[in-house]
Amino acid sequence: MSSPSVTAPEALREITLAQAINEALAEELRRDDTVFVIGEDVAEAGTPFKVLSGLVEEFGTERILDSPISEAGITGLGVGAAMTGMRPVVDIMFGDFLTLVMDQLANQAAKAHYMSGGKLRVPLVLRTTLGATRRSAAQHSQSLQAWVAHIPGLKVVLPSTPYDAKGLLKSAIRDDNPVVFIEDKMDWRVKGVVPVGEYLIPFGVADVKRAGDDVTLVGTSSMVSICLAAAEILAVEGISAEVVDPRTLSPLDTKALIDSAAKTGRAIVVDEGHRSYGVTAELAAVIAEGAFHHLDAPVRRLGALDVPVPFSPTLEDETVPTVELVAAAARELCGRA
Amino acid sequence: MSSPSVTAPEALREITLAQAINEALAEELRRDDTVFVIGEDVAEAGTPFKVLSGLVEEFGTERILDSPISEAGITGLGVGAAMTGMRPVVDIMFGDFLTLVMDQLANQAAKAHYMSGGKLRVPLVLRTTLGATRRSAAQHSQSLQAWVAHIPGLKVVLPSTPYDAKGLLKSAIRDDNPVVFIEDKMDWRVKGVVPVGEYLIPFGVADVKRAGDDVTLVGTSSMVSICLAAAEILAVEGISAEVVDPRTLSPLDTKALIDSAAKTGRAIVVDEGHRSYGVTAELAAVIAEGAFHHLDAPVRRLGALDVPVPFSPTLEDETVPTVELVAAAARELCGRA
């Protein structure tokens, strides 16, 4: 039930989220000469995940640029290029490496427009990842969206479907502000219906992925599919769950979250970042304050365990929110535990 | 009403928060040879703020070390020194420069103990600052405690009084884990009673700075004094406010916050970090969930405006929580607006 596109799709077909990302980049690279991609192994390799495969063949190494392993450097270069007429898409291979670019992102990109009284603009997109369960251990499995969402001047996008990924990435590239676009590595293979024609998805508009009456499940990125799966199970048990995907953390569609929670009277927020001081805290606080008089139960938060992500499968699987955990929390909220 | 110290104080006197920090460092440098301080202009200059004045004269340049302007480098050096028997106190001049050390802090210091299955230890203290209203503009005024509090493996301390600052810093230096110790630049001149004798303050123990019955004001760092001033005003108006200072964001004394809010039925959380995805979100979410059945009103959050900190005084003063804003929020919660 994704919101209708600006221009109506001529036809529909199923592609993966990785293909949707690739298409969005290709289309924007075609329509705007100032767009370019820079990152480690993005050209011939098409990234280690092959998400950008084929782009260098069409656009050449001048626009799909392999860089040294210098995350801070390429982000800084992107900021300067963006200030002077280009639209860089900086590829940061793993979200864990945001640790290396926070100065260029938070102190430079995010603040230049404001500090200059509106004179400088930084139309930069930083694409990176989130998500665990790939057995990649503590430095390749983090979901650090809370850090960037905390910084005024940055827009933060977390797509959960191929359709959203394409429409949101095209909007991100056309946005005149720095946008951090975060994809779950586990979602790249996920397929979904994507129209052939061009469409854009505006920021700040949440999408109700499934309607329901008894409990609201707010999920971000891959947690949306976890919530949808939980909703299926709950439906069988007679609990009608509504699944809401904010799609962008900033701007955040607070009204959609509050309205849904006010309607159902119960809410669970699910994000793969660490639970403490994470995205679930903001979403829960917004709902608890905004829907205060309509809530029949406290808002529940499900995030990653507050531990570094362990390597061993038996341990790593304990750290992430699961369908069963979400369903159990919903049952409890609905007094069916 | 600060919690009693481990060893009883022989005498009391008033000193500034800066002096308390200086004393804590001097005492720990004296009792433990492995403690050393490294940072920019920490030796002869005693930092640009003179907080460390006199230390190099007593301990020499081997233990009070002026470094190049390499925040990431000195943090990384600190991690390696901590792993191998030293107890570094890394001085990061402004909290805004946390942007430069997040990899060494979040990917290395915070995770080494866990990733090594408990074999490696990183007893490192990173001292830095928070706070605006010094007319220092967007890159020298941020309060980024939410970033570090979000990372498992880091302890985060925000002292609000000279007494707490000394006892907490001594505990931080003796802690076997990485501790991020954040001082408000505006608080250094604040005076308070500090016993002459040695004492330690444990982490994870909130302190009730003022008892009250009608509304709970949870404040961090310099926001505690803002809350206390608001409580004074409210008292005159017949509203009895309880002021609670968590003192450490992680570990967080959730019970103290919930108990106070459950008692008063109303809570306002105040932190100088940006409001969105900030510390206030976690504190509010914890209270809203934990005290759900006792709350007569939604938990209110007061943080810095979600804008980069502007230079102009007329603008900057608009960005921070004030005594009047806290008092007004309390009146509203108590139905006196």
Add this chain to the structure above:
Amino acid sequence: MSTAEQFTSGAAPAADLSLAMYRDMATIRCFEEQVNELYRGAKMPGLAHLYNGEEAVAVGVCSALRRDDYITSTHRGHGHCLAKGADVALMFAELLGREPGYCRGKGGSMHIADHANGNLGANAIVGGSTGIATGAAFSAKRRGTDQVAVCFFGDGALGQGLLYEVMNMASLWRLPVIYVCENNLYNEYTHYLESTAGSILDRPKAFGIESREVDGQDVRAVHAVTSELVTRARNGEGPAFLLCNTYRYHGHHVGDVDRGYYRSKDEEQLWLSERDPLVLHGRWLREQGLADDDALRAIDDEVRAVVERGAAFALDAPFPEPGEVTEDVFA
């Protein structure tokens, strides 16, 4: 210094340019003294890092640039901003946090940007603009213009890893960027020799970057070597690094008055009396018969008048409306 002499002994710049450089240096000197006054008179919010003593670097470099060339600046950026063509009155307005300021009062001394003149902004993060300058050069090359970007930074920025990351890319991709290191001997309160190992010039050289050293107190030498490096860059011959040896007369910032613990009065006196860029250039102008005492005094007087008018304008200018605080967060 050999490079320096080589250029001073070389072809002298045209008369009008030589006088313009004197005027620009005098403007910076006078502007900064006024800033100090405003600070001491408690009329300026916050602090400022004065450029006095280093005027020949900004003026020598920027006089070799076109208006559409880019610069990135530092916390000690007033000189760069003025030399690149900024208006004195609008700068004062920004320093005082007033509405007509270059950044509507939102940036202040450490963040002045003057996009119209190619100044992409001062920066309060040491080394923080090295990526931005490199990116501007990347952009110029991609867009097929022959613009160059100059990155000003102090000796302290040599401690920031970002500089090496971007110099590597600038060299790999032959970007038209010139890294101008203003070595005024101190990173804040620490002598650069205590924080800088090996050889400064060998660092960019190791990345394959054309590297030069120049007497930063000799405006004509700075202009000459910069012109040469700018020509290289415009011709696609790649990046360069220019080490300018200079000195700041005032404290690290306006509040740094007791400096005895980190540098001697004698050292300060020596630079003031022997190496002052305005005195040296003024003497040369007289020797060349390009100006006599009256002519130079006339310039000084004009400049003072402009600065005083600018400060007066700023002091009378309104502060931003509180409501503006939420504007300009997003474009």
Add this chain to the structure above:
Amino acid sequence: MSTAEQFTSGAAPAADLSLAMYRDMATIRCFEEQVNELYRGAKMPGLAHLYNGEEAVAVGVCSALRRDDYITSTHRGHGHCLAKGADVALMFAELLGREPGYCRGKGGSMHIADHANGNLGANAIVGGSTGIATGAAFSAKRRGTDQVAVCFFGDGALGQGLLYEVMNMASLWRLPVIYVCENNLYNEYTHYLESTAGSILDRPKAFGIESREVDGQDVRAVHAVTSELVTRARNGEGPAFLLCNTYRYHGHHVGDVDRGYYRSKDEEQLWLSERDPLVLHGRWLREQGLADDDALRAIDDEVRAVVERGAAFALDAPFPEPGEVTEDVFA
């Protein structure tokens, strides 16, 4: 390579050491082949970056160290870990995420640490351990021991600014740290010449660091030059940088099998057939009469037995209890 030859032509190491180096290289080679098997058999979670082809670097360097000296390692760290004295079985256990593993299964291939033998840990952040190694050297100097720290990293880490920040401090404070750059020609799937401007060795030199280059396939040459640099460091003569030219036989990680788009089969074949460190050292041992074919085959057989026992042990070892997930967050 001149440095390299200089040392190979120099005094040859004692017989037992030469044989020990052969055994250690053989162990690494055999260990990695087993890891590849475990991966292909879907018995190992995640991925691993194999060290085959680079054995002479880890063994040549670590054979010049004491047990109490420190090393920091990389994502391609199995060789460093074994060469520094780790137990094969406990390593396999960690790679398989089992309880008896060095990190109780919490670290895995990219985070193996063996504190008892001075291995402060592999690191999944390229260049991420350069600060740690420098800090360990700082600590050794402050504690008055004569320990040294070796920092292993790949050519790709030359792109990380942190390396230059810490080399500067190591040089300023004459820290006993040796930066060992393993140049295997590729940062992942990009040739290092496309990402590295200027001269690698001139970079540390610019920071005043003693810098050498060695044939990374010649274990004796690596051992000899490392011994010299370690002696310097122990004597307080400061840090060093050692560039080791080498090659990885397998893909960037076990899953990287189609490599045609970034390197040629011929190139791979050339290194395998002409430059293999085990073959070269084995030949030398025979020429010197230190070992005949039977002796070497005996070593190979012993090593294989140890590796097979280790893998078997790991495969039988229990996984951690789920409850352990919350242990070890804080000391």
